[in-house]
Amino acid sequence: MPVISKGVLRAMRFPGNTVPALKPDSGRGQGSREIARELDRIKPDPPLFPSDPDLRVKVEEAEAWGDEFQQKPRRFSWWAFKRDRAPMASYSEGARLGVPVGLAVKTGGPLVSVAARLNESTDENVRADLASLPGDLDRIDQWIVDGVMGGGEPNAADFQIATTIRLAISFDDLRPYIEQRPAGQLAMRVVPDFPGRTPPVFPSEWLEPLRA
């Protein structure tokens, strides 16, 4: 559970306070980028990074960019849950929370407030994130055209970015502007099953940059 995960990580003596955190037999990894490298070490085949050094640099750049980019759809989610917590239940489908999903949603108000504050899910930020989304999608589509992402075997950049796009597609407001694009198609291929759906929630004028 968000927020609660911080305490669990501390109890398990991880150095940082974010999930995902991996505790394999052979070592620890925290943070998606560190975990990708640890996984390649443990199981080099199929690789998460290309062997060509120039292409590897590009994949690592995309991966690092994606690590920042993920903050946008995350902010969208907390902003939306602040207004209506009901869609939260759909995102918890299949998750083992330790408490019934309905109860978690009913009592989740304080958790949502804290998460929205931690992630700076303000009107101003969310509106700006929506306005810059078309540029972000252009950038991802270009990486796909250039072969940095979207190859036969998903690489670390695909996993970093496609998962974030998949979350964005779960918003009814955003799906029409993403799903037909290369970025959207890649997201559906890398993450075909993804629970969760958020009905229309953003003020219409905030979506103007996407319509344009």
Ligand SMILES: N[C@@H](CCC(=O)N[C@@H](CS)C(=O)NCC(=O)O)C(=O)O
């Ligand atoms: N891609 C990042 C994601 C890390 C991250 O920001 N995780 C969030 C949840 S998606 C988190 O644990 N935030 C702290 C909290 O919610 O308490 C990574 O390097 O692993």
